[in-house]
Amino acid sequence: MNREGWTDGEMAAYAAAHGLENTSPEEIERMAMLATKVTAVGARLPRVPSKEHEPANSFKVPQ
Numbered sequence: 823m824n825r826e827g828w829t830d831g832e833m834a835a836y837a838a839a840h841g842l843e844n845t846s847p848e849e850i851e852r853m854a855m856l857a858t859k860v861t862a863v864g865a866r867l868p869r870v871p872s873k874e875h876e877p878a879n880s881f882k883v884p885q
Contacts, residue, residue: 826858827854827858827861828853828854828857828858828861829854830847830850830851830854832854833850833851833853833854833857834850836857837850837853
């Protein structure tokens, strides 16, 4: 995901979709701020390469 931040409207819709319809505007604002920070941290995590880029399995089952 490549985004600068979550808007309060986006966070309110996300919260409502997850059963949090009665969340106060202050809570929505805080959730949006935290989601922006979590998104930025998640974007910096190293990703596992796709399966096609892994080395071939060299383990052989004894017979």
